[in-house]
Amino acid sequence: MTEKNYVPFTKEMISEYTILAPNMLPIHFNIVLQFMRDRGYTVDLLTEDGPEVAETGLKYVHNDTCYPAILVIGQFMRAIESGKYDPHKVALVYFQTGGGCRASNYIFLLRKALKKAGYDYVPVISISFDGLEKHPGFKIDIPTWYKLLYGIMYADLIMALSEQVKPYEKRKGEAAELADKLSLEVAAHMKGGVGGKRAEKMMRDIVKRFAAIEQDRSVKKPRVGIVGEIYVKFSPLGNNNLGGFLVENGAEVVLPGLMNFMLYCVYNKVEDYELYHRGNWFFYQAVKIAYKVLLSKQKSIAALIEESGIFRAAEPFDEVVDIAEKCIGRGCKMGEGWLLPAEMLSLAEHGTPNIVCTQPFGCLPNHICGKGMMKPIKEHYPNANIIAVDYDASASRVNQENRIKLMLANAKVEEVR
């Protein structure tokens, strides 16, 4: 059994403590954290980057641990030791998936690191679908989950549109500025409730405002999809600002949203019941309903995007689910599991054959679901132009960029053909 003696986050701590959260997805986390602040928590998003983060992480966790754990733990430890906070008045929050991947151990590695540094009294809260631990002062009920999911949908929308505008905007940086602004507006807007016509209006407004940015779309740029392990896929700190690099080098970034990952987690619960007979029937019915609700929401947002006539919506998740069958079984559910090849197949199917597949160096599931699927994907889509890039505390940026440049060189040829 695992040691169950962890420091709980109590109700009394809500008013006194500052909760620190690592930054993985700037837009998403800004919305979600604002939402926590509205509920009375004091929350700080850790945005520190630079080499010290990884170096601190390397001191506290086994150096062969996944890069995301090294970065996140490095960020936490640096924040605690920065002098900015009273270590006795901070708590850490981390989002993680359960399952057979070693990523499910991040929380325990973080606690070990805290212990090593003499901060074992700091509460660590893990947010997970599997509801791994109990904290009296930090509970997420169904309405809260619902609201959180709305926040994610808004953020996905903003992220997708801003990526579609970035390569074409006339004034550099305008799309990113709008995205920042909108994340604040959305957070404020959500105070007045989520869902319904109100949400639809807000979303339509978001699409309009991105469409209003002055753009030069006379030269088509190659679209490059980014897929991979969730942290290095999204976090600029984790992937050496891959998105920025691609845009600078004349590409448009296609970043499948966080909602896909959420849907994937929910879908796996359904699959777990059907395939492995785990969980009870009521839970099974509940997640089936949740899945349907989420899917219909994703589809209605897609319709809003397509209405614009300028922007493309990502393929709905049920298509992603179906296309996985071309090369992998959906029982393969550790880490990003089957979702990873499914997203690559889906990108290739819908005109984005250029793909960067990101993973932390030595990522176990990605041996199978990332690198192991390149060959079958290329058999289905001979024009697929995929490059796998490993991220690591010491991996050289030159090496990474050189490989991405190779992918881009070929991407440009695709466009000319």
Next chain:
Amino acid sequence: MAYTLGIDIGSTTVKVVLLRDREPIFEKYERHYSAVREKTDEILTEAAPLLDGAPFSVAISGSAGLGLATEANLPFVQEVYATSRVVETLEPDASCVIELGGEDAKIIFFDGGIDERMNGSCAGGTGAFIDQMATLLDVDADELDRLSLEAKRIYPIASRCGVFAKTDIQPLLNQGASKSDIALSIYKAVVNQTIAGLAQGKKIRGRVLFLGGPLYYCKGLRKCFADTLGLSEENAVFPSYARYSVATGAAIYAETTEGTVTMRELLSRIRTAKAVQTTELLQPLFSGAEEYGHFRARHQQNAVARENIENYTGNAYLGIDCGSTTTKLALISDDKKLLYTYYASNRGDPVEIVREQITEIYKKCGDRVKIIGSAVTGYGEELIKNAFNIDFGIVETIAHFTAAKFFMPEVNFILDIGGQDIKCFRIKNGAIDSIMLNEACSSGCGSFLETFAKSLGCSIEDFATRGLFAKKPVNLGSRCTVFMNSSVKQAQKDGATLEDISAGLSISVVKNALYKVIRVASADELGKNVVVQGGTFYNDAVLRAFEKELGTNVVRPDIAGLMGAFGAALYSMRASESGIISPEALASFSHTARATVCKGCTNNCSLTINTFADGRKFISGNRCEKGAGIKTSGEKLPNLHAFKRELLAQFGDFIGTRKDTVGLPLSLGMFELLPLWHTFFREMGFGITVSKMSTRRTYEKGQFSIPSDTACYPAKLMHGHIAELLENKVDAIFYPCLTYNVDEHLGDNHYNCPVVAYYSELLNGNVEELADIKFLYPYLNINDQKELANELYTFLSERFENIKKRDVSRAVKAAFGAYDAFEQAVRAEGERAVKYARDNGKPIMILAGRPYHIDSEIGHGIDALANSLGFAVVSEDSVYHLAKMRPVGVLNQWTYHSRLYGASFFATENDDVQLVQLVSFGCGVDAITTDEVRAILENDGKLYTQIKIDEIAGLGAVKIRLRSLIGAIEDKK
């Protein structure tokens, strides 16, 4: 006339090609020694007269060219892309290109759509790798090539990366294997690496073009490639422009770029381009000469007294440290004064060096000095001990501890960074309390600095000195040396000077030792009395970096590099008479070495038979006594690994009543579940073929279809097992996807790791031949017999005729019966082994890992080695049930790992039980378990020993580790 210019700046060389109407009129290939801009400038200036001021178009390519192109605002073309273009233009019928560069390897397939691949971040070293290996053999690259052509046999050398290969080569050298055989083995490793790392399941066939510098220069390598790939002479093409392919491609690409320049403009743009700094900089090591002066003075205090051997009369003691790259000798007097020392590279022949040195010592001693004690330590310990009749052979840890105590009696931490090893010992209550040695993956620290210095064209001493006053040391990371190579490349691109790189490398070596090997978070953990030693610490830059990183002063003896030899000499003072080879015998001493393969068992150890002038023989490379030609005492110590292998062998090939034969690959999870699946299919009436226990050949057979070069060795071997089953013409292969393993109620969950669970998905996608048979890999739940029977029934009846539900249920029941019986037998044997050991006073070793670590190719016969050292060997799954499971500090959710924790608790509960953890390189889950197992053991005052295993075949390092463990246990008593 149209001129185009292509500049290819790689990690080690600059290549420039000038074309006039696509005809080359100028070609140049030179090493740049990290002075990228200067060298480019120089070559371009040389080409200038040919152009006579004419305008031309230009493009830059290469990994180090990217930065220059951006900064000087010149067109850039990615090098693989450039190669593709040049091959399409010049060799339209080529089907495949293999290009090796300084540090990159590339394969381009032209058949069925262009497919371009580059080595990943872990496959460091091709040209640079060959250079490094040549340095190791003390020859230059040309000589290495010449040697390879005379080779008679090939030794298995790990091909994953340079560091691993070194670990394999070093013992071969020390055992006296011939340089020509090693040279060819090195090439073979490069070839294997290229194929396994890059082809990734795609067959290399048709007309193959070989490009890049190394393939242009090394004839032996070319031959090795052609032979391995089975290419006919006309299909293996080695064009004359092999070195210039990328530069030529860039020149051709330049035609498509806009605008032209003149040479004067180009040069001025390159000279004035502002270097963009992306490399992170660190604090200088010293603020200036004054601070350095104080530092020098402080360290000079730690000196040992000398006495001139010419004036000394009396007894003396000789210590020899035959290390991986260097041989050291120390002769001391009765009052522990140094009489004579020697420290030099062993140039691949340590026996000869020791012979020379003892001869020299005898000459100097004359009749005045009498050697009455001698001891040897280090990699070459046994060989030297046998060759010269040295009195004691002692393990390195003991030698170093003895020496460190001389300088600081109350020492509580010793760090030794040698040529290839990092060794750290923590001392508690006057005994070694814990030992940390670098894993195979980060070894090569000292020799890495040296090789790097050489590649930048200077000596290690000069290199170190220049680093002392570097203004802006570069941050090169703290991972393995291969990564450092890449980081250096980046720093060079950013214009870092040799001084900055030297200082940066020193800091990296230190960080690597501190955070990767010792795993400290702060200096306090090391204690107050730290002694640092090993040849690497002669380097003041490394010493300073260490003190700065720790924030504390340490003791570096003035004989830092001789501590092993000095400690051995001190140790030998317990003798009063020495049997060391006499001057007369030494005069007629000769030594020959012959390589052979042991036929004693399936391990097939590569043996080296050393024969000395008096006819004595010494055999090395063996894992057990059998290979050494020693008659065993008749006592067979328990060995659970061997027991399990024998037990599994009972589940062999079977002729069934059905027409279909099912192949079961004996790999990964099948080591656990073979009894279950074998019984199931047998009961169902299927014929069964089980793949054989792995050998090196198994790996080679399957390496063509491995897509991820960083996966663990056990996973890679799976490809060979599948290939073997396919060769045996099975009708189906069965390896199910099992997210969950058997639930033994030891943890919070009972997962398999992702690789064990889903490897079939990868096989299905990458092994083409599986499409020709029935590849069965259903997702199953093995924790519910009824459900399992239902699932198997549905699955099999869709694929085979005449499957009856009743039969399936009965077979499943029988299968679980067989599995339970197997597990019970293993546990019973575990109990018997423990009892036997106790009855006979033998120490017990839990050689713990995963079920598949019993495979002799994966475990490399470490079990037999442990037996030969006197241990009763048990496995984790044979004793975990004997301890009470306690909570652990990490998420305990994998079946195999829960057993590991259980076995660790068993070790802590029993004084006579030691645990040695086998860890496969690249095992992500073990990054979590190793720290936890260490914590469990050390909390209870036990020693933790970890052995990282990969393709590595040499057991020298493992032996030292296990002997250190024995030494430390005895020391503790």
